[in-house]
Amino acid sequence: MVAVKPNEADTLLGRIDPARPVVLLFGPDAGLVAERAAKAAAAALSGSTDPFALVRLDGDAISADPARLADEAYTIGMFGGRRVIRVRVGGRSITAAIEPLLASPPVDTLILLEAGDLKRGQGLRELVERSPRGLAVACYADAGRDLDRLIDEELRAADLAIDREARELLAAHLGGDRLASRGEVKKLALYAHGQGRITVEDVEAIVGDASATGFDEAIDTAFAGDAAAADEAAARLLSAGTSPQGLLAAAIRAAVQLHRWRIAVEGGASVRTVVENSRPPIHFRRKPLIERALDAWSADGLSAAVIDLGTAAADARKQAALADLICSRALLSIATSAARRRRRA
Template sequence: MVAVRPADVEATLSRIDTVRPVLLLFGPDSGLVRERARAYLAKAMDGSTDPFGLIRLDGDEISGDPGRLVDEAGTVALFGGRRVISLRAGSRNIVPAVEALLAAPISDAVVVIEAGDLKRGAGLRALCEGSPRANAIVCYADSDRDLSRLIDTMTAEANIPIDRDARAELMGLLGGDRMASRGEISKLLLYAAGEPRITTEHVRAIVGDASSLALDEIADSAFAGQPAEMSTAFAKATHEGMRADIILGSVCRAGQSLHQMRLSIEQGGSPERAVESARPAIHFRRKPLVEKALRSWTVPRLVTALLSLDDALLAARRHAGLGPSIAERALLQLATQARRG
């Protein structure tokens, strides 16, 4: 088997392997597949003066003409040097073409294949993992460690330090797709250009979904029994034009999530465990308030609160002009009940 272990990926991609000229990149993170392919192709082309040295092929076209891949890899470069081929797998079967390539006596060529999330035993994956002339690298969604390394690398390259709190905030807002994460960090660096440091304010302004953060703040403050904080967050949201029924709908969904977590607690779990196992994951900034809310409410009281919120939501939709007043009153009552609890 020539499947590259995760610990060996960086070392494998750091040099061109002439013994294994075929590189298969696949996995659930399409952004990371693309990023690694670009970097490896650039490394393979390093020093080449041939403007036609890089050949891009489409998998769906190759599937109808399996011999073309071998022909392209075996063609002598116009100005000498290495022949570099980029092949992007599509919806059709390219196994016969790759099988012929691996069996052909080709020298001084590099072929990089980009594919999707191939399951273990899938034809293309099994072929490359079992060949002594190919490397197969799976590209998983970024872990916290990967995101941390990406943030540190990009901020260092831009020569803009980032505060610890801002860094933690940014990691919580980034997802598992490498290209999307890189795009968000690039946007942040552009926004903070000229500033001495990147702060949480920069992150929240340009990366975080401001409306989503505001709704979370309203719901968390209300269920945690903090009426003053809830009122401040509510005023900010309505000032920015957010509708009352949208706010109440978000708080209802937060209450339903609390209800599910509280059920698990009453079956023998703990608030901490319920928060950690919640899906989608709860941002680290919200965890203290969510845990506090879970300790303040019981399942029957949450059911009663949700029914009251539903009534307020219906009233806010029927009487749009009074919507903000109806919503604020319902949320203040919710926060007061949480404090008593």
């Protein structure tokens, strides 16, 4: 098994080893999965003039007819040259279709499998990771240097610079989904076209909450004790296809951050000071909810919330069919607990 480091993934996918023609892209960041698959396909087909060199297949259809993938994989292109097959993995297993391709890999055909978050040591992920002819690349939400690189890439193309505070604020609203994040930066660049430099005011005026496609609303209202708003926001996200595991992971990160802030409050700092001095800056629309949450929760209570959310995340992974319900109940439990704490305060 070859472990792909996050900072090496994009370079590696730009020149995939022909000896590893089956590539699995998986993880909670669906936008990053799709973007990397598109770039890998483009690199593999660079210079090709065959309009049929790229084939898209549905994973559930392949599960029902495993031979269909093999038929496509071993087909020789009309004009010769390399071919790429992109498979969107659904809820059904396609290991029966992948096993023969790993045992006897096709020549000049790259197979890109695009999947959601997959558990280590099971199913498709284990099959590809253990094979010397497969390559598995995890796609997790952008953070830190990845976000800086994305911002720089888009703003450089638009011939724009950005103030340090504006960059921090922008980064705070990106990261949950690569395509959504890139779209937000492109939108900001279009808004600031011709002015040379982007300011905090520009970011506040134009950038919506692209972080995990709006996770903040569901999570902030939950920790602030607004059960109805949290439940409605979570339902809206989940009905739109948001990963419940991704939402729970974001809630855990939020609880950990709130815990850090609450420790500062219990050390003598005011809630307002902690919120105002946060780096990266908290968006002004979120500040009232964050302040309510810090007033309601103790550091010990937030530690317990992290544990409860971690248990819910584990349950959601084990019981995929009930993941949406588990996620909704976990956030509702947080909101109910916060409301109860506020009443006691």
